[in-house]
Amino acid sequence: MTHRMEDLWNRLxxxxxxxxxxxxxEHLRDAFDLTHVVYHVVGGSGREYGAVTYDADWVQHYxxxxxxxxxxxxxxxxxxxxxxxxxxxxxxxxxxxxLFHKAVDQGIGRQGLSVPIRGVGGQFALFxxxxxxxxxxxxxxxxxxxxxxMLASNYVHQRVTEIMNEEDTVIAAPLSPRERxxxxxxxxGRSRAEASDYLKISEHTFRVYVDAARHKLGALNTTHAVAxxxxxxxxxx
Amino acid sequence: xxxxxYADQLNTAPLLAETMFRDRAVQxxxxxxxxxxxxxxGFETDDYDAxxxxxxxxxxxxxxxxxxxxxxxTLGRTMVNDHFTHLTDxxxxxxxxxxxxxxFCISPDAQDDGKRIAGGVMLAGHELGLRFGLLSxxxxxxxxxxRIYRSIGxxxxxxxxxxxxxxxxxxxxxxxxxxxxxxxxEAAGLDEDLGRQWFDASFPAHxxxxxxxx
Numbered sequence: 001m002t003h004r005m006e007d008l009w010n011r012l013x014x015x016x017x018x019x020x021x022x023x024x025x026e027h028l029r030d031a032f033d034l035t036h037v038v039y040h041v042v043g044g045s046g047r048e049y050g051a052v053t054y055d056a057d058w059v060q061h062y063x064x065x066x067x068x069x070x071x072x073x074x075x076x077x078x079x080x081x082x083x084x085x086x087x088x089x090x091x092x093x094x095x096x097x098x099l100f101h102k103a104v105d106q107g108i109g110r111q112g113l114s115v116p117i118r119g120v121g122g123q124f125a126l127f128x129x130x131x132x133x134x135x136x137x138x139x140x141x142x143x144x145x146x147x148x149x150m151l152a153s154n155y156v157h158q159r160v161t162e163i164m165n166e167e168d169t170v171i172a173a174p175l176s177p178r179e180r181x182x183x184x185x186x187x188x189g190r191s192r193a194e195a196s197d198y199l200k201i202s203e204h205t206f207r208v209y210v211d212a213a214r215h216k217l218g219a220l221n222t223t224h225a226v227a228x229x230x231x232x233x234x235x236x237x
Numbered sequence: 238x239x240x241x242x243y244a245d246q247l248n249t250a251p252l253l254a255e256t257m258f259r260d261r262a263v264q265x266x267x268x269x270x271x272x273x274x275x276x277x278x279g280f281e282t283d284d285y286d287a288x289x290x291x292x293x294x295x296x297x298x299x300x301x302x303x304x305x306x307x308x309x310x311t312l313g314r315t316m317v318n319d320h321f322t323h324l325t326d327x328x329x330x331x332x333x334x335x336x337x338x339x340x341f342c343i344s345p346d347a348q349d350d351g352k353r354i355a356g357g358v359m360l361a362g363h364e365l366g367l368r369f370g371l372l373s374x375x376x377x378x379x380x381x382x383x384r385i386y387r388s389i390g391x392x393x394x395x396x397x398x399x400x401x402x403x404x405x406x407x408x409x410x411x412x413x414x415x416x417x418x419x420x421x422x423e424a425a426g427l428d429e430d431l432g433r434q435w436f437d438a439s440f441p442a443h444x445x446x447x448x449x450x451x
Binding site: 085 | 243289327365412
């Protein structure tokens, strides 16, 4: 867990309004040395929300021209779940090419990566980052950062979902007895190896259970998950 | 070679798609005797094929399906979370870093090449895991498949089992690592780097700056 991921998570935890999230997204852009960061969610109920670092004029122009109808980032991402390099999208149509060139002129960036997020209740979100590297530089950035960016997109998504208080949020899902077991053992100071040994499960299985609990608690990492479970009385000290 | 195709891209490879769904009927209904739905075309499908999963498919030189599996993110709907939490110690396994792999299928058409094809599908699955920094894959499978997975060099950690005899099913976790990838490649007699090449061929990168006129 890198410092910038921890910092991102802390900033999100102290965000209580959509405006707060906007400044977190701006911070994320700087921390990852990106050109832009865009987060957009359409809730199961159809409610929409976005946090973008794009220039306001570009956002307005994009909406007025209804570019979302021809933008391959939107068109493809709606149906995908793998993180997508924008270069792998189909820009061959003339409207799409024109959009691309206009976007580059507006300083959106020549490279992009989008992480689609599917929710269980039909909720859908798209988290995109853009940059101005050459192809090789962008390739290695993606290789190094796609795990972090998938987590980052999820932290932002979880926090916004909490703030929007969507009904289909899964954050409130209760922990199973097994998840409470793994967190309790960690809380008692046992190492992962000792705890998995005690439960007679492999370390990998243990890690997966901890990660499932971490996700449900909206926690950054194992330590945070244990602290959050203790603070909420889900496990006993 | 392996192709990565989302469900809504299967119409670009109709023969491949048709033979995959028919081979699934042979494997899951006829051979494993699972209670699955097969339509009038002989295609085996379920609810999860309808939510645009990603398929990892070995396409033979004749354009037909030789082996495949189906991948879904656990943040959305999955088979294991919807129906099989009694096999996971009651844990709903959801995480941005865990994906579900199901319907692992080898075509009867694969014949002697089955092990190489099974290994190829697993090598391609591993490419997803390592490329996107995933923690694990999760899946529900027939207990009789354990032997196959072991022979491929990527045995899942079984976290729960239920049912007797031919009805015995397992929930398992597959970890990702460079070492396991090497073991799969070796067992299948395939080059380790093929997973990356297949992925890049399925999602080819175009030029950065596209010409305006065309």
